[in-house]
Amino acid sequence: xxxxxxxxxxxxxxxxxxxxxxxxxxxxxxxxxxxxxxxxxxxxxxxxxxxxxxxxxxxxxxxxxxxxxxxxxxxxxxxxxxxxxxxxxxxxxxxxxxxxxxxxxxxxxxxxxxxxxxxxxxxxxxxxxxxxxxxxxxxxxxxxxxxxxxxxxxxxxxxxxxxxxxxxxxxxxxxxxxxxxxxxxxxxxxxxxxxxxxxxxxxxxxxxxxxxxxxxxxxxxxxxxxxxxxxxxxxxxxxxxxxxxxxxxxxxxxxxxxxxxxxxxxxxxxxxxxxxxxxxxxxxx
Amino acid sequence: xxxxxxxxxxxxxxxxxxxxxxxxxxxxxxxxxxxxxxxxxxxxxxxxxxxxxxxxxxxxxxxxxxxxxxxxxxxxxxxxxxxxxxxxxxxxxxxxxxxxxxxxxxxxxxxxxxxxxxxxxxxxxxxxxxxxxxxxxxxxxxxxxxxxxxxxxxxxxxxxxxxxx
Numbered sequence: 001x002x003x004x005x006x007x008x009x010x011x012x013x014x015x016x017x018x019x020x021x022x023x024x025x026x027x028x029x030x031x032x033x034x035x036x037x038x039x040x041x042x043x044x045x046x047x048x049x050x051x052x053x054x055x056x057x058x059x060x061x062x063x064x065x066x067x068x069x070x071x072x073x074x075x076x077x078x079x080x081x082x083x084x085x086x087x088x089x090x091x092x093x094x095x096x097x098x099x100x101x102x103x104x105x106x107x108x109x110x111x112x113x114x115x116x117x118x119x120x121x122x123x124x125x126x127x128x129x130x131x132x133x134x135x136x137x138x139x140x141x142x143x144x145x146x147x148x149x150x151x152x153x154x155x156x157x158x159x160x161x162x163x164x165x166x167x168x169x170x171x172x173x174x175x176x177x178x179x180x181x182x183x184x185x186x187x188x189x190x191x192x193x194x195x196x197x198x199x200x201x202x203x204x205x206x207x208x209x210x211x212x213x214x215x216x217x218x219x220x221x222x223x224x225x226x227x228x229x230x231x232x233x234x235x236x237x238x239x240x241x242x243x244x245x246x247x248x249x250x251x252x253x254x255x256x257x258x259x260x261x262x263x264x265x266x267x268x269x270x271x272x273x274x275x276x277x278x279x280x281x282x283x284x285x
Numbered sequence: 286x287x288x289x290x291x292x293x294x295x296x297x298x299x300x301x302x303x304x305x306x307x308x309x310x311x312x313x314x315x316x317x318x319x320x321x322x323x324x325x326x327x328x329x330x331x332x333x334x335x336x337x338x339x340x341x342x343x344x345x346x347x348x349x350x351x352x353x354x355x356x357x358x359x360x361x362x363x364x365x366x367x368x369x370x371x372x373x374x375x376x377x378x379x380x381x382x383x384x385x386x387x388x389x390x391x392x393x394x395x396x397x398x399x400x401x402x403x404x405x406x407x408x409x410x411x412x413x414x415x416x417x418x419x420x421x422x423x424x425x426x427x428x429x430x431x432x433x434x435x436x437x438x439x440x441x442x443x444x445x446x447x448x449x450x
Contacts, residue, residue: 013336013372020343020365027347028358028404035357042351051352054306061309 090258093144107265109133113257114158122255123166129262130157138222140263146228146251146276147171147216148260159262163254164197164229173199173229174217176273180206181217184229187236187247197230197248204242208232214248215273224263226273293442294332297435301325317423319431320394322349323364327393327432328443330368331375331386342368356405363400367393383436390432394425 030038043051111129129135131154139151141161149163162169165186173184180202187196199214212232218225230248237245305321326345330338346364350357371393398421402413436443 010334010336013334013339013369016336017339017365017369020339020369021362023343024346024358024362024365026358027350027361030357039351039357042348047348047351050302050306053303054309057307057309 089256093257094259107263108261109135109264110259110261111135111159112259113161115255115258122163122253124152124160124162125254126158127161127260127262128158130155130159132156133262134264135159135262136264140216140223140227141260142227142263142276143252143257143260144276146230147223148252148254148257150222151262161260164250165195165254171223171229172217172219173214175208175232176213176215180208180212181219182246184214184248195250195253196233197250198236199232199246199248200243202244202246204238204244206244208244208246210234218271224272226271226275228273228276290442293439297439297442298325298329301328301435317420317427319428320397320424321428321431323367323394323397324390324428324432324435326364326368327371327390328435330371331389332443333372335369335372338372339365339369342366356401359401359404362404363397366400367397370396383433383440386436387429387433391425391429394428395421398424 027035109129111127111133114126114128127135127141135151135154137151137154141148141151147164149161149166149169152160152162154160164171164184167186169186171184172181174181180199182199182201184197184199187198197214199208202208210232214229214232216223216225216227216229228251230250232246233249234247235244236247239245301321301324304319305325308318308321322345326338326342329341333341342364343361345368346361349364350360353360371389374389395417399417402416
């Protein structure tokens with residue numbers, strides 16, 4: 001429908017238009033002392049509710065923007081808080097390493113654990129030290145808490161570490177008082193005890209109470225004597241009445257290790273257990 | 286024309302006035318959103334006699350001048366001119382088509398900005414160029430789109446002739 005097609009500008013329309021134009025020009029020529037009171041009157045009367053609406057809208061908009069900013073800040077704080085515990089823990093481990101280093105003497109290489117986002121990361125992982133740093137295969141990898149694993153292969157700058165959780169890991173072990181000897185191996189990958197170790201081959205007549213600290217025995221010449229492996233937490237099984245297998249809670253979990261030390265010096269003759277005790281001294285003969 | 290149609294028309298105009306003060310769209314700090322007030326004025330003008338359109342334009346412009354005292358009077362002049370031209374042009378040329386109305390909204394917004402910019406005498410040189418070649422076309426485009434949307438949504442209620450009143 002052609003609205004208004006049946007009408008054209010009348011003389012009255014033209015006069016009104018010219019009148020409005022003249023008024024507009026007159027308004028432009030108003031001095032400030034007259035212009036401002038007039039504008040203020042309009043703002044405080046006709047425009048007041050509309051300006052109030054605009055003010056509320058701007059406030060709402062600003063509130064939304066602030067809300068986003070507050071949410072972002074809260075998320076950042078929450079994220080920082082999440083990492084805080086981890087940072088404290090890492091700091092504690094690093095302090096432990098700093099304390100362990102001097103006690104070990106010169107026969108060690110510090111390294112960072114290069115964790116990968118793979119399910120098998122806890123079984124084998126890379127460390128940031130290799131042949132150039134003096135790392136050799138079968139070197140013991142330790143943290144301030146105890147044994148992490150063994151170096152499996154060595155590259156120029158990195159090394160592959162087989163942790164105690166690897167199914168093929170074995171270590172000659174003993175009770176802290178030297179009364180019991182056996183072989184430590186991972187308990188298995190199934191069930192709730194997947195991240196435990198086993199102390200195998202303990203003679204049936206030898207009882208190992210819960211809480212006994214298990215150390216490397218040094219037999220076989222691969223691992224030095226006295227590195228903490230874990231703590232006995234129970235009996236895993238018995239075999240035909242001639243041996244018992246004990247469950248051992250590891251001293252350190254490979255997945256949480258961020259910094260380790262690789263023992264690179266000549267085979268240590270003494271016992272290292274005192275090195276892993278807070279404020280401990282050197283190896284004991 | 287039924288009386289209810291006219292009420293609906295004025296309700297839509299009132300809605301546009303409210304939107305003008307409730308919606309702010311900025312681009313790099315510059316408001317480039319639709320000028321709902323001018324949109325309402327144009328919608329009124331193309332349905333009213335040119336004299337009424339000019340009067341409405343003058344009043345709308347004067348109210349806007351109260352909000353921007355730096356160009357006091359320039360807004361009244363610009364809105365008067367645009368509203369009169371819209372009413373006159375509609376009477377002579379325009380067909381009732383959404384796209385044609387969209388062009389009218391675009392041209393009306395840009396012309397209003399041109400007149401305000403020149404009449405106020407505050408914008409010169411590069412600033413005037415940016416205003417007329419960048420910001421005004423953006424605002425004109427958003428106004429045109431908003432106007433076409435309004436016509437598409439409420440076109441049935443806007444197809445009235447206010448001159449019969």
